[in-house]
Amino acid sequence: MSNHSHHHPEPEKHMTTDEHQHQKAHDSHGGHHDHHTHMVEDFKKRFYISLLITIPILILSPMIQMFLSVDWRFNGDIYILFALSTFVFFYGGWPFLAGTKDELKDKAPGMMTLISLAITVAYVYSTAAVFGFAENDFYWELATLVDIMLLGHWIEMRSVMGASKALEELAKLMPSEAHLIDDGGNITEVDVTELKQGDHVLVKPGEKVPVDGQILEGKSTIDESMLTGESVPVEKDVGLEAIGGSINGEGSLVISVMKTGSETYLSQVITLVKEAQESKSRAQDLANRAAKWLFYGALAAGLITFIIWISLGYPVSFAMERMVTVLIIACPHALGLAAPLVVAVSTSIAAKNGLLIRNRAAFEGARNIEAVVFDKTGTLTKGEFGVTNIATSEDFSEEEVISYAAAVEAQSQHPLAKGVTMKAKEMGIPLQRTENFQSLTGKGLEGTVDGKQVLVVSPGYVKELNLKYDNVQFDKWSSEGKTVVFTLIDKKLAGMIALADIVRETAVDAINELKEMNVKSIMLTGDNVKVAHYVGVQLGMEEIFAEVLPHEKSEKIEHIQKVDRLRTAMTGDGVNDAPALAKADLGIAIGAGTDVAIETADVVLVKSNPLDVVNIIKLSKATYRKMTQNLWWAAGYNIAAIPLAAGVLYPIGIVLSPAVGAILMSLSTVIVAINAKLLKL
Known part of the structure; x- marks a missing residue:
């Protein structure tokens, strides 16, 4: 059983494109969690080192000196500038260049491709300038772009922490040892993996049942609430079945082993969780879509600019410089921060309110939730x-x-x-x-x-x-x-x-608020029909499904998603809820619940308060609003700046010099940052 935790496939849902190429290198050692921590550290290190080297790049840049009206030029300064910038381009820009390879392979240019286009054009053109083939260099532009993009990615990845440890948590529920009774009645401690069908095992009071088996001797009550959701411990007698992972009450039992390894109930739950997690695709993020169109737009604008200036009879060098300015300006610094900053702010607001976001994509989709399915025991009650x-x-x-x-x-x-x-x-x-x-x-x-x-x-x-x-x-x-x-x-x-x-008192308020938001409330419980209806009527639930077995829970969710065509959130706290939490569009675990439920969920409610389900939907809506505002700011600046950079107003003597472009750019970045900070619940 325990070996399940070591080689479960990577859940796709947390991967950004730039992570893929890192992924390959790290799959060999440690799970996704260590890999993710490593990635976050990697971006942080690249950011700080690149930032340090950017300072001398800015000081040495002729364009920045001109802008500050100082002259710090000296012999050979341009070669030092070239060396430092080359380092930043290859070291700081590496994740983006590698990410571009993946995006282009998937025929889906996005953020990585857009960033790479701008830094590569800036680097190649500036290097041509160093060796006398072009006029101005854009090294400062290249360095600041790399810094800001590394910062954005680092912020974003830090807030999208770790993937799922659910399977390891599930495996932990299983005791690792059992008391085996041999033919002579002697008891020996053995590893659970050594048990075979038909072996007799002693389960002492208060212990976990080691495997699925049939009771041969003894009477007891067994607490199966973690596994089945049945709120009252179940009376067990000779001939009845005991489920591995459930907790024995006050009696001693002798059970005959029926199922071992992958056939046990818990292993099947693990398989369900694994399948549901893998079937969730990575929601393509807004900024990435915006980046894709900007990439095509920039390429087109750059080419058109070049062709027009050449056809108007201007020198190649002038046409080149206009084209380069367009391509560099097209990559918005602000766009790289637009989403990550909102993400970071909303994650910290959420954390302060006791909502821990584990899967950003699912959380951002929460604004579209049309039905919330609640588990009863421990959630509504x-x-x-x-x-x-x-x-x-x-x-x-x-x-x-x-x-x-x-x-x-x-x-x-x-x-x-x-x-x-x-x-x-x-x-x-x-x-x-x-x-x-x-x-x-x-x-x-x-x-x-x-x-x-x-x-x-x-x-x-x-x-x-x-x-x-x-x-x-x-x-x-x-x-x-x-x-x-x-x-x-x-x-x-x-x-x-x-x-x-x-x-729970707050459950009633939560259901009423959901009704006002036109979100349907549904109860899904393993408990009996009478209990479910008694609670459901008190709360004003719109639909009640009772006596639902754990494997049926995820089927019910699928039914609501496919047949009723509703985007569904699932709220639960037990092992039996884990597959359903993974299957739902948004899985919400109640913090007082089991580790497994928490590890499978997209959001964890620390305070076990059903009202927080309403808060998640509200925060998701607010976050999305802020994000679209920011993306419009970021992209809007570009939509305006590209024609200016191309030289539309050149006939009346207005040309956007790269330096002014840079100021406008930092301004739009500041606006985006301030706007993100204004987000509140």
Whole structure:
């Protein structure tokens, strides 16, 4: 089982084009996470080193000196400039040049190709100028462009942290050792991988079940909530099945191994997660699309400029310089920062509000979500039981029933027991001492409190004793999916206590806000129909799917996506939600949930507050608005500057000198940066 974590394929969804060529080198050692960290470090290092070398480039540039009206020229300065710029071009520009190769191979020129075009033209033309084949050099332009683009990419990648460790987390749920019982009844510790079908294994109280198997001896309750979403621990007896990875309660069990390795339930969940992750394609980012058109536009504008000036009879050198100016100006510094800065700001706003964004593309698509699917247990509800109703017989008060029941329940670790003791605390009832406590397996609890024999038992046991109780009340509560326990004091029925999973207060607000945004709310749960409907009606859910098995959860999501044609977000917290989280357009994990759910999700809600689902959609919309504003600013500047650089206004004596082009460019970069900072939730 554990070997699953080492060679899962790379989830495509976090790769930017420039990462592909790095990817190949790093696949051999360490998972995607280490690789990603390495990439972030690589961009950071390239940025700082290039930035340092840019300072002397700027000081030595004749054009910058002219602009500052100083003269720091000396013999051979141009060759030093050439050497420094060559280093920046090859060292700083390498990720872009390598990325261009990939983009062109995919026949999809984008950001990388646009950057490479500008820096290559600037480098080649400037180098020609150094050796006397052209007039001005653009080395300063080349260096600043490389710096800003490295910075943009570094910011962006830092905010798109690591890919999925979900599969390793899933593998961790499985215990690595098991207590094997041999034919002579001796127990030895073995590695789970050594177990074969038909082996007998001992599972002690509180331990994880090592593999899928059938119970041969013993009785216990098993907590399967992490795997199946069933909120109440399940009573297990001889002949029933135990799932590997679930947690055994208070009894000892001997199980016969049925499935091992890749056949186990958990391994199948892992496979589902893996498939869903791989099937998500990388959303092509806005800036990349803008870059693609700018690339074609720049090439066309550059060629037209050259042809027109030549045909008007101007010298080749003049036509060349105009063309070069157009090609360099076409690559917007601002465009390289437009998206990354908004991304960085929105990521930090999100983090401050307890939303951790793990997959940018999915988060940015959240603005189009049309349906939100909620898991019930632990998401809409707290996943802990509370007392909802108490009914007493004539001779007893509610206080007495709770007081006696809580005294006995306090001895047990069962979730229902915690609910009863919580109620006593709320009512301000001190817990009495219990003697002769014992657990009646499958029936309930017994103890002596204040000299009286007290039983807190299941409906089945009450029927066995043929005791009369209020059937109408009992049936009503049961139909609402509540769990009812009976309190008997000295063999007399004292009262019934109904318990249910407590609904989060914020869940109601969240559903109402989603309705206002025209987003449909759907509940999807492994719990039984009665419980699901009881909770769903309280919340005003539009659709409820109950008793859904884990592998069916991702199928249901697919159904909503394909048949109902709705872009779907899934919110959940358990292992059983992992495949569905991966399948949804946006997977949202509740932070209090399991590591696996968190690792499969696109966004993690730290505060387990359903209202944060609404905040994600709002923040995504705001982020997108800012991003489009920035891209228009960045590209708009270029759309205006290209004709000027081409020399449209030359006849009336206005020519955009490269130096002025540079100032306008830095101005548009500043505007983009300020605009990004104005983003708020």
